[in-house]
Amino acid sequence: MSESSPEMDNSDTTIVSTGCCHDCGGRCILKAHVKAGKIIRFESDTGKAPQIRACARGRAYRQRLYSPQRLQHPLRRVGARGAGKFERLSWDEALDVVATHLKRIKTIYGNNAILFLPGAGNQGMLHGPTAPGLLLTQFGGFTRYWGIPSYEGALFASMATYGTIRTGHSRDDLMNSRMIIMWGWNPANTIWDPETNLWLARARENGTRIVAIDPRYTDSAATFADQWIPIRPGTDAAMLAAMAHVMISESLFDRNFIAKYTVGFDAYKDYVLGRCDGTAKTPRWAEPITRVPAQTIADLARAYAKSKPSALIAGWGPARTAIGEQYARGAAVLCAITGNIGINGGYASGFMRAYSSRETGHLIKKDPSRPIDKSKGIPSSNPVENGALPRPNSLYKLSGGTNATSARIHQSKIWDAILRGRAGGYPADLKMAYIVASNCLNQYPNSNRGAQALKSLDFVVVHEQFMTATARHADIVLPVNTFMERNDIAPPWLGSPYYIYLNKAVDSLYESKSDLEICRELAPRLGLSADFFKMSDEDILRMFASRRKDIPDFDTMQREGGLKIEMAEPIVAFKDQIRDPQNKSFPTLSGKIEIDCALLAEMDNARIPSVPKYLGHSEHYDTPLAQTYPLQLLTTHSKIRTHSTLEQVPWLQALERQGAWIHPSDAQCRGITDGDRIDIFNDRGRIRVNAYVTERIMPGVVNVCQGAWYAPDDDGVDIGGCANTLTLDEPSPGGAFPMNSALVQVERTQQNQQEKSS
């Protein structure tokens, strides 16, 4: 620790513009002050508006970069897999081992026995899974997953309804909204583009009414909302249907908009009014389901319908449920029937992407005049998947999503696929896992089953920066450097029109290497001499940048540490379609917004109806299982880490008390007081955490922020408190991950157990 007055003699300090781009909804500028080869402190964006200011997570990066827990050299497992015992070995030895196993498994079992698990821990264009993916492709391919936990329900709903995931507005357009409904959306804690919170504050100051719907009184609700409506988890689709009922029965819908731009309103009306099932989806019907008073539902429906333009922004969390796409579809349909789509101040609830080179026509694409008929097999650069028929229940006839329809194993079923293979109906018997930038054991559902699966494999290699739960289950761990130790570009993610150029600030620490450097050394060992791996980092980045029309000058971007793209006006999704329906259609099969979706109708699956419906599931609050496990678990995002990244950073950990949120009424009847050690459990596992007894969560609901590191003790109790020890590994029909659908019970940890684990 230095004296409290820092040395302001900057003569020997250089400032290098880099950034932080882990898997949150921000990519933020960090200006590293480098002295004698070491980063001594950071500033963030001090440049022109809009400034891309890093949050606490980015500002704490030095304690991650220089953490004594950083992996320093390659490691080889000694002892049982998962036991965490390793020995140091040289890079040559480690890479020889990896190459030998890759070749052996390819020869004996074929390429589809190689499971590639790329993660989102690094959102740069070059580093992270990019190079290993290319390498394995050239090696003959691999089996991969489909489905992303964060957003799969929202993605599916966006595609089915609008035919695209580019449904968002730039956040400055919030200034045009008369009302904003933040549905299960907590941008104060989960970064959703760095500037989102600022625009929400400005809209509020501008007089916009903001309503937050969430089982928790979140920081977003507390800061931005005029009204907070707590709702029982997993019942959002019921409240949305009831709002639609109010609009339909009181003629508050936009008749002209519906006629001109949508298909299938009548089918939806039949569902809402109960013409097909005898149950009218009235607010009174929804009240006992959602625990939202009927009057509150009706009032909100009227207010939203009458205060056009208004933005109903449906967060992804409520879509991370066992039937999540129904909520996301229901929200999209409300936006449509109120005519709030394609106009300033409105919003087409959905995936929320507003700006991305990938969807804004700035990416130089393959010849669009030669469409591919995917029904006869999908061309893929991955030889294992090349020619595969489209996945059942996939929206393969549409383009514009981000998920391959040729992949066969849903990410939540990876553990099951490893354990059961072809006998379980999966496309391959998986023998090895190649894991990059992913703490999958922690972040996929059902961690205990994950540990069992990883232990069953022939070989596991992990590229990592820390000894995560996943790395602990590897045979070979290869130490990877961080953003600060290499060059990269962070492209726009959801909605913000900017790139960040991450300039290398310091040399790689210890023996760590970039994922690309690892592949450079692995390629010849696999008999691959691909040119890509011979190019320098900068040349590759120049090549990537040259494919994007919105990067006019690489050198300027590199020098300035980023590129802010000035937009003449706020981005409004579907503006063209609304303005000029004769010439611009929605990229759906009908060319219109599909309230009743033809592709879903084709699937003919009651669990994935063609109009959005409120549906239950096997772990819903009203199932028999709730007798045993009466509490609903939420696994939300923590504000002091990014998923499982930045865990164990002391500055962040000290910011606030961590623990499972539980309402006083649920705590009291279990003899639990604030701060007690508690066990949260169901049939899948048991975690031991501290209780955070708070009024800020609704009764009947428990919240465990996901991302804490899975650490089972000798009794199999996860004393790390990983939320996914409790979550279900079964996707919704549309691919949503049921991270917020687990039922649990909570009890005070027994005295003798407390001493062991405290």
Added chain:
Amino acid sequence: MTQMGIYFDQTRCTGCYTCMVACKDWYDIDAGPVNLMRVRCIESGTFPELFAAYLASPCYHCANPLCVQACPEGAITKREDDGIVVVDRDKCVGVDQCPRKCLKACPWDAPQFGPEAGAKMQKCDLCADRLEVGQAPICVEACPMFALEVGPIEALREKYGDNLTAVGFKYLKRFEPSACFKPKSDC
């Protein structure tokens, strides 16, 4: 004399703690009890009628800083030209020889002490070194919500109004803290 002070827009604060961490990083202070900037959550009500606010607390550089008088060693002074309250750590004798008299005198816990034996006081000096070269304090520059501003308190009060209280912050006439607020309404 110009009295430097701080403006805090409590209605904008989401409790993201960026100011706290930026300060920790800039001054290279270990995780633990020394926080020159602190953010506190104030909650009230019962489900479903709830209220929560955050209060950012640096040192408020009082016009009448009782910590200065409380220090038996004269280690704390108020700078004549800008009213910033600073500590001379060479003069501070540390917690072994002084029972944190400055901390006891401060209603807002601005004096900070590390866990080490003989810890000497540390406190926010509004990033006086940064101000000198025309930069904003690191917390101000870090805040993603642009909820903080530092400047001559008269100018801040002219710009933002002279609201002297906020949720969790009581104005104490005896100290005359150099702060003004856009408070969050707790009704």
